[in-house]
Amino acid sequence: MRRRHFLSRTAGMAGAAALGLTGCGSGEAADRNVTLKVLAASYGKSVGSSIVDQWHTAIRAFEKKHPAITIDLELVPIGEIERTLARRVRSGQAPDIAQSYVFADYAGAHQLYGAEELFSIPAQADFITSFARAGEVDFTQYGIPFLASTPRLFYNKRLFERAGISGPPTSWSALHEAAVALKASGVRTPYGLQFGPEAAEDEAMAWMLAAGGGCASPSGYDFAREENVEALSWVRSRLVAPGLAGSDPARFSRTPAYAAFLKGEVGMMTAHPVLIKAAEHARLPYGHAAFPRRSGGTAPPLGLSDWLMAFRRNGHRAQCGAFLSFLYSKQVATRFAAGQGTLPVTVSGSESLRAQASQRPLWEFLDQMPKAEFPPVGRSSWPTVRDAVRRRIGQAVTADGNPRQLLDTLQATAGAAEDAADGSS
The missing domain is CATH 3.40.190.10 (Periplasmic binding protein-like II)
Structure with a gap:
């Protein structure tokens, strides 16, 4: 360091x-x-x-x-x-x-x-x-x-072994294959997608970064970039639509996700290091790995x-x-x-x-x-934008969701929040 x-x-x-x-x-x-x-x-x-x-x-x-x-x-x-x-x-x-x-x-x-x-x-x-x-x-x-914190991909070793998965996924295709195998072995929530209102921006940004995107650049917010559209579209079609992310990922938040993981109901999910002691106390055989890039390798870590x-x-x-x-x-x-x-x-x-x-x-x-790469916490407009992400991002991955349209809406919200922040300064 x-x-x-x-x-x-x-x-x-x-x-x-x-x-x-x-x-x-x-x-x-x-x-x-x-x-x-x-x-x-x-x-x-x-x-x-x-x-x-x-x-x-x-x-x-x-x-x-x-x-x-x-x-x-x-x-x-x-x-x-x-x-x-x-x-x-x-x-x-x-x-x-x-x-x-x-x-x-x-x-x-x-x-x-x-x-x-x-x-x-x-x-x-x-x-x-x-x-x-x-x-x-x-x-x-x-x-x-x-x-x-810098979250990582936690996984249940016992569930992975039962499903015949040799180790943590190192690409999105491997993650999808692992989720399919977990579901076939009876796991209720193969991937714990946390798009509920507690901290949905963290989950969303992890996927965006792994696709080469992100929600901001030095010049301002950048929700509508093509990499972000591709990330949410992949999550919607490859995880949510086939039932690999639980029954209602748009409402699944961090606290219940942690609880479900500790009960052995979730195969893998992003989580903070604070989960380690809880997993050890629960005698849960866990592992953790870097969140994978879409095409393979290690994604930029979220800070x-x-x-x-x-x-x-x-x-x-x-x-x-x-x-x-x-x-x-x-x-x-x-x-x-x-x-x-x-x-x-x-x-x-x-x-x-x-x-x-x-x-x-x-x-x-x-x-x-x-x-580590961070959301734009140094912008006065970020709390407003963050709250909008928490309320809306889950809509992008529902059955009738439209990732591009949702990201365009967030971009407009971010622009208005920036204008409001500039006007009050």
């Missing part, structure tokens, strides 16, 4: 260093007693729910090291985190640090500290390049990646992350920097990620995790991180 190069930002970094930020993780912020309000997500009984313990362990260790800084942690359900944060910001009660799926609007409104204002130069350079750049708005990083951000409103730049620098230090970041079944987003954290034999199941996920 390559460390980030910041030659183009030397001047900005030098200014940050002049403010004393190179010491913000080692006591510089302890000049006065401050309480930092941190708004973060809880996950209830879902896979990966141990995050509450991870937060409290990290906070206790930080407060012991920084007795002048108290962390006031508020946890809200993951499904409410975006709305809760937006409501707090509108009412003038922005927290000091918040977790969310989105950050671009707050960055565009100049409400956030840039990463160079929070981290020392070596600490900022430690972020894996692909994830750090995904957190940028106008070439400045505001979104700090957190709970990262996903929640984001932390630090708000300017309360003026606690140094204290926010101290806490975040601690949270992303090698030991803490590694323990947080390993305990949560996610991936550390720093080079040092990844190297530390890779040195642990007990974390071997995560190594191939780590290998994908430098090459």
